[in-house]
Amino acid sequence: MAPKLLLGLLAPILSLRMSKAKEDAPATRFNAPGDFIIGGMFAFHSKVQYLTVDGKPQFPACYSFYLIGYLQHLAMRFAIEEINNSTSLLPGIRLGYEVHDTCNNEAVATKAALAFLSRDPENDNAAQCDYANAKPRVIAVVGPSSSSLSMLVTRILNFLSIPELPIFFQVSFGSSSSYLSDRQTFPSFFRTIPSDSRQADAIVQLLSKFNWNWVAALATDNLYGRQALEIFTQEALLKDICVAYEAILPDGLNPSEQNAKLIDIADRLENSHINATVVFASPEDAEALLRAVVATRITRRVWIASECWSASPSVALIPGISNIGTLFGIAIKSGAMPGFAEYVQNLLAQPRPGRTTEEEVNEQCPECGSLTYANFSRAIQNSRFYTMFNAYKAVYAIGHALHQLLHCDTASRTCDADREVYPWQLLEEIARVNFTVESEPVYFTETGDPPTGYDLILWDWIPPKNHTFGIVGSYDALERQLTVNESKIKWNTEDGKLPVSRCTQECKPGQKRWLRGEHNCCYECEDCPAGSFQDQAHPTECTPCPQHQWSPAQSTKCFNRAVEYLEVTDLLATIMVALTGLTLAQMAAVTGMLLRHHASPAVRYMGRFPASTVVLSSACCCTSCFLFVTKPTDTICKLRQPIFFGSFAVCLAALLGTAVRRSGLEQTLKRRWLRKHHMGFSILLNTAVQGLLCLLWYYWNPPFLEENTELDKILLLQCEDSAFPGFTALLAHVYCLALFCCFCSLVGQGGNRMDRRATKAINFAVVLILIIWTLFVPAYVTSQGKFVALFQIFAGLASILAIFGSCYYPVCYVVLFAPHLNTDDYFSCLPQDPPADKEKPSAAEAKG
Structure with a gap:
């Protein structure tokens, strides 16, 4: 009821x-x-x-x-x-x-x-x-x-x-x-x-097609207009299109009030410098709006009409409407009757x-x-x-x-x-x-909607009061795809070219953009720095290149780095290898000379054990230099520093033992066995210290193969073996060993003239070593590139040559070029390695 x-x-x-x-x-x-x-x-x-x-x-x-x-x-x-x-x-x-x-x-x-x-x-x-x-x-x-x-x-x-x-x-x-x-x-x-969601999608695709992302949207004050405006704004936001100005067209006002409101909207469009405007309106509201636009003398803009008034004859006949610019219409697909x-x-x-x-x-x-x-x-x-x-x-x-x-x-x-x-x-x-019906399919989806799409039409005015509507594109509602025939479009602009409606011009390739205001369409462009590129999928940021690639500033892609490492074919490496070979050759020559004249007073004065130790450790140190001029691997990186510093430490330990002996400091040692075997003890102790430091290094932060990308365009394969504290500890140990050797050679008092000469020679060699390694540290730390390792090779070779030049070359000179000095009286030589604790004969024994 x-x-x-x-x-x-x-x-x-x-x-x-x-x-x-x-x-x-x-x-x-x-x-x-x-x-x-x-x-x-x-x-x-x-x-x-x-x-x-x-x-x-x-x-x-x-x-x-x-x-x-x-x-x-x-x-x-x-x-x-x-x-x-x-x-x-x-x-x-x-x-x-x-x-x-x-x-x-x-x-x-x-x-x-x-x-x-x-x-x-x-x-x-x-x-x-x-x-x-x-x-x-x-x-x-x-x-x-x-x-x-x-x-x-x-x-x-x-x-x-x-x-x-x-x-x-x-x-x-x-x-x-x-x-x-x-x-x-x-x-x-x-x-x-079709529903308004399809119309909004078609309009957004049209705006994106011509790169218009700074637009205005106007709508009739009813359910159709407000909902169409809401859907369009949402769709535009997904495509990075900014609706910089939107307004609801006045309704229900007396003619004078309505016209004043429309004039105000037209003024805002004029002052906003927006060149593309979308209008969802009834034919009556669209006509009233465009009359106000004509009265405001807005020209050379782009207007997009919703299907409701896309081909309105009353709008097309407004006096002076041809001056407002280019007008597109979204017209529902139709057929012949x-x-x-x-x-x-x-x-x-x-x-x-x-x-x-x-x-x-x-x-x-x-x-x-x-x-x-x-x-x-x-x-x-x-x-x-229609x-x-x-x-x-x-x-x-x-x-x-x-x-x-x-x-x-x-x-x-x-x-x-x-x-x-x-x-x-x-x-x-x-x-x-x-x-x-008439070649047009008719059926309804589950929502009651048809498969009908849209025609994109272009208004063309023929003076004085005639007009035509030409189809310049179409929208497939099922595929949701807009197709535009740009060759049929005649732009109503001063130069006949495509109008621009953007808050900011497009950034150049390789530039990122950052927002300048509240709209995501207003932004500044900034070049991507070297080592990064601008990905089209992320226009607001610069994407870093992968480690194995590089890029110049303002780049859109990365390039593969050239792989480099220190190898023997490089000029400087070749020179250093040649120096290493010459050093080994001079060591072989000195060793041969010492072996041939092992019975001479000069050679016996040097001592067989310390001389052989210095020669062998120096040779081992020189040989390790070849590990620095080959393609690095993880194994090479873990071996080369322990071999280099270990052999160099043995050489300095033998030199320290010699300095203690020649300076007479061995007499200050309280224990007899220590005075007798201080040379071996020095070598063994320093070798143990080096081994312990290596173990701690490997436990703390072991050396490893590094792909260095600090150099432009180059992927440098190098050993990262200079990290604190491992490398520093090994270097500090040999430096302290050289410093202590220098101290012993300075404070000790040799037993005779030749001992004092020997300590002076050791002192001179050690001072050179200290100078060499003192200069090595800042040069090594401040340099980069594949040739940095050559500093260490050069320092090692120079140290070895300093030892041989100060301690062994004089003996070789006496043996080869001054035989008249190669006598026991000159060297005051006792049998090789006399016991350090041998007691002097008593007066009675001397008389007997």
């Missing part, structure tokens, strides 16, 4: 008088009988006026005739007439129609929707309580074109339905709101145009019966009685850019669903005309239709 009571309460306000077919001429005939009636809701007028009579509010009065809405209703009637004349679709079945004007107004549309619920066309308020088992007068509704009206109508048509079983369904030819794709809320809504122009022409040419003034005022469309074909000729020529074809398809979708429900047989040209048909049954069938 509640629904019936609600209709009863609405009856005084929402009464509707049906026009009788026999009284109407074809041009003003808005209903026709048939076996099945299809309801139609079209906007014959675009505005309403609220009046009062004797202080009582009246029902809204419609005015401002809307030519396109009237043509859309004619497309519905044309499709019904084609189906009625068809022998393959619904043979033997006649479709009727009942059309109402919505005036784009909620109250007027509600009145029409309630009329469809009535059982009796003469009594609008005869509602039914159970529509699940009733046969309403209207089986389906085509329209309305407005999204907000569609939401209202679909709720009214189904508010008496069982929740799980919607009764009435509607097929809209112009409602694009994404909300209508929600099947939980609108289970019986279908449409033949062969014979439609002739149908309209014949319809309007038929005679009209006379009307009384009262009857004329009460008609849905008072202006329709005086229409001629000339009023529609231009619109019919551009019909592919939604007439989509209204045409909507009727055919209902016809095919009814064809299946009635089990029509095309071959026998019969249908089950006696079958009881309920709207909920037809709803099930329309969800499964799949056919082609």
Whole structure:
């Protein structure tokens, strides 16, 4: 009872008088009988006026005739007439129609929707309580074109339905709101145009195509405009497009206030230096906006029209509109309707019966009685850019669903005309239709949306007052891909070139960008430093190159480094190897000379053990130098420093033992065995210290093969063996050993003249060693590259040559060139290595 009571309460306000077919001429005939009636809701007028009579509010009065809405209703009637004349679709079945004007107004549309619920066309308020088992007068509704009206109508048509079983369904030819794709809320809504989400995606792709990321967005103040603006803003953000300015076009104001608001919006567009503007608006709002734009003298901009006004003839005829710039339109894909122009022409040419003034005022469309074909000729020529074809398809979708429900047989040209048909049954069938009309596929997805896409059209004005709409691209709704034929685009700019609409020009390749303000489209460009590159996937940062690659500044890619290491073929390495060979050769020559003259006083004076130790350790040290001029490996890196410093430490330990002996400091040693074997003890102790330091080094931070990338374009293979504290400890040990040797040679007092000469020679050699290694440290630390290791080789060779030059070359000179000095008296030589603790003979023994 509640629904019936609600209709009863609405009856005084929402009464509707049906026009009788026999009284109407074809041009003003808005209903026709048939076996099945299809309801139609079209906007014959675009505005309403609220009046009062004797202080009582009246029902809204419609005015401002809307030519396109009237043509859309004619497309519905044309499709019904084609189906009625068809022998393959619904043979033997006649479709009727009942059309109402919505005036784009909620109250007027509600009145029409309630009329469809009535059982009796003469009594609008005869509602039914159970529509699940009733046969309403209207089986389906085509329209309305407005999204907000569609939401209202679909709720009214189904508010008496069982929740799980919607009764009435509607097929809209112009409602694009994404909300209508929600099947939980609108289970019986279908449409033949794509949703706003597809339109927003097409516009965003167009902006991205021409690199426009600094845009404005304007929208009508209704559900369509606000939702379209919201979806577009979200899609634009995902593509790094900044909506720098957005506004809602004023509505419901008096003409002067509305014009002032529009002038303010136009001024803001002018001052913002935005060259691309997207407008989601009704044709009336778009016309008012662009009149303000023309008055503000905004020129040479890019305007993108939503499907609602993408080919509006009233907008195209605004005086001076050709100066505003380049105008693109997102027009719903359409198709041909062969014979439609002739149908309209014949319809309007038929005679009209006379009307009384009262009857004329009460008609849905008072202006329709005086229409001629000339009023529609231009619109019919551009019909592919309007939604007439989509209204045409909507009727055919209902016809095919009814064809299946009635089990029509095309071959026998019969249908089950006696079958009881309920709207909920037809709803099930329309969800499964799949056919082609004029080469255009017609079916509905699970959300009630069609596979229809868009045409990208370009406005072209032909002086003085003519215009054309050319197709320059298309949008595939299934693939979600926009295709643009740039060769067909004529830019309305001063130089005829592509206009720019960016807050900041594109960064050059190899530059990163960082935000300059609150918009992600406003940024500064900065060159990527050397060693990094700019990845297109991450434009706001510079990506470091991998370790084995390099790059110059402002680079978009990395290059492989040239692998280098110190090898014997390098010039400096070759020179150092040659010096090492000469050093070994001179050691071999000295060793040969000492062996040949081992019995001479000069050679015996040197001592066999210390001399052989120095020679062997020096040779080992020189040999380790070859490990520095070959391709490094992990094993080589772990071996070369211990061998080098170990052998060098043995050499210095032997030299220290000699210095202690020649300086007489051995006599200060308290223990006899220590005085006797101090040479071996010195070598053993220092060798043990070196070994212990190596073990600690390997435990703490062992040497390893390093890929050094500090040099440009080069991947240097080198041993990282100079890290603190291992390398430093070994170097410090040999340095201290040399320093102690120098100290012993200075403070000790030799037993005779030759001992003092020997200590002086050792002192001189050690001082040279200290100088060499003191200079080595800063040179080694501050240098880089593959030749750094040559500093250590040179220091080692120079130290060995200092030892041999100071201690052994004089002896060789005596043996080879001064034999008259090679006597026991000259060297005061005792037998080789006399015991250090031998006691002097007593006076009695001496006398005896």
